[in-house]
Amino acid sequence: MHGYPNLPFESELLPKLIIQIPCYNEAETLAIALSDLPRTVTGFDSVEWLVIDDGSSDETVRVAEENGVDHIVRHTSNRGLAYAFMTGIETCLARGADVIVNTDADNQYHAGDLPALTRPVLEGRADMVIGARPISEIEHFSLVKKLLQKIGSWVVRVSSGTDVQDAPSGFRAISRNAAQRLIVFNNYTYTLETIIQAGRKNMRVVSVPIRVNGDLRPSRLVKSIPSYLKRSIFTIVRIFVIYQPARFFGMVAAILFGLGFLIGLRFIYFYLTGTGGGHIQSVILAGVLMSMGFQSLLVAFLADVIAANRKLLEDIRYTQRATQGEVGNYAPARNNKNAG
Missing domain, CATH: 3.90.550.10 (Spore Coat Polysaccharide Biosynthesis Protein SpsA; Chain A)
Structure with missing residues (x-):
């Protein structure tokens, strides 16, 4: 060639x-x-x-x-x-x-x-x-x-x-x-x-x-x-x-759930040592963070499903462009060689 x-x-x-x-x-x-x-x-x-x-x-x-x-x-x-x-x-x-x-x-x-x-x-x-x-x-x-x-x-x-x-x-x-x-x-x-x-x-x-x-x-x-x-x-x-939605929201879920879990362990430590009465806020915060982490995990699963659908749509779009002459979705170009 x-x-x-x-x-x-x-x-x-x-x-x-x-x-x-x-x-x-x-x-x-x-x-x-x-x-x-x-x-x-x-x-x-x-x-x-x-x-x-x-x-x-x-x-x-x-x-x-x-x-x-x-x-x-x-x-x-x-x-x-x-x-x-x-x-x-x-x-x-x-x-x-x-x-x-x-x-x-x-x-x-x-x-x-x-x-x-x-x-x-x-x-x-x-x-x-x-x-x-x-x-x-x-x-x-x-x-x-x-x-x-x-x-x-x-x-x-x-x-x-x-x-x-x-x-x-x-x-x-x-x-x-x-x-x-x-x-x-x-x-x-x-x-x-x-x-x-x-x-x-x-x-x-x-x-x-x-x-x-x-x-x-x-x-x-x-x-x-x-x-x-x-x-x-x-x-x-x-x-x-x-x-990479699953990875992103999975990381958010892990951070939130992990923080809530650690704060919960902290309260359990104070409770077992007999000083847990003044740390009720820790229980509330731990519950909120762990709930947010669980919700973020659900979002990660949903986002992953949406990403899979997006990939399928992109593949369909690619196939259409490759087989139908790839007519653009934008304003048509003017060929200056034929302008007059």
């Missing part, structure tokens, strides 16, 4: 690559990012560009059109980065992409590393590839941000069972099969959830080192360190609850 005998694709033709860029008021930087994107990538028969305009109020769409973007899909209002990412995934699938690359409109990631990013997917070694930035060498990252990036990536590695080195990185390549399985529930960002989801679905996730360009604008997601930290923690906990 044209020098790539191990390509995981059924067609004898080289696969199609679509590079998607979620945008929200990116008129000032989008042209710079597009000027660096390649029109040919080794291993691909065609390379197309897709811009997802997430309700921009500036000239983002005009800039995209003037710079030859193949497909533009627009949200009538700002829906958030995660929703824009999924709009892109749905549109890429509908346009016949075999591999999807996601990148940012601020030209943060070095486009010259795109072949290295897609190679593991082409060779069948990965379902998702995450570009790992040299965090410690990025000058405009504060020491606190660098530390949080490393801690966050470690938490995601533990939660997902993967070896991802730079979890917040938005520069990633995704196979068609993996893209069909992705569902993002979070409105804030897709980066952490997609990795944890991929790991829990036994997808092969690998990291490759990439370079970064100079800083063109401040991050839209990291408005402040406390806000970013709070949102990231909430995202990780929420994903953990969604994908």
Whole structure:
């Protein structure tokens, strides 16, 4: 197959690559990012560009059109980065992409590393590839941000069972099969959830080192360190609850029941030593905590049943997308080659 005998694709033709860029008021930087994107990538028969305009109020769409973007899909209002990412995934699938690359409109990631990013997917070694930035060498990252990036990536590695080195990185390549399985529930960002989801679905996730360009604008997601930290923690906990509910609520049940049991033992000790009369509050607290623990255990069982049903629905959704042409659930993309 044209020098790539191990390509995981059924067609004898080289696969199609679509590079998607979620945008929200990116008129000032989008042209710079597009000027660096390649029109040919080794291993691909065609390379197309897709811009997802997430309700921009500036000239983002005009800039995209003037710079030859193949497909533009627009949200009538700002829906958030995660929703824009999924709009892109749905549109890429509908346009016949075999591999999807996601990148940012601020030209943060070095486009010259795109072949290295897609190679593991082409060779069948990965379902998702995450570009790992040299965090410690990025000058405009504060020491606190660098530390949080490393801690966050470690938490995601533990939660997902993967070896991802730079979890917040938005520069990633995704196979068609993996893209069909992705569902993002979070409105804030897709980066952490997609990795944890991929790991829990036994997808092969690998990291490759990439370079970064100079800083063109401040991050839209990291408005402040406390806000970013709070949102990231909430995202990780929420994903953990969604994908491992029995374990999460089981841990809560064990903690509550254990505390109640220990407090109960404390009262029994005082009672047996003849001083239990002044510790009736311990009996009440122990009863409340143990009751809450038992209720949490019941919730764990119910949540596990719901999670099983969710997995069945996801499998049905995947089968439908794979057999019915994967028509997206979002606004239709406009093909600029035919615009007129």
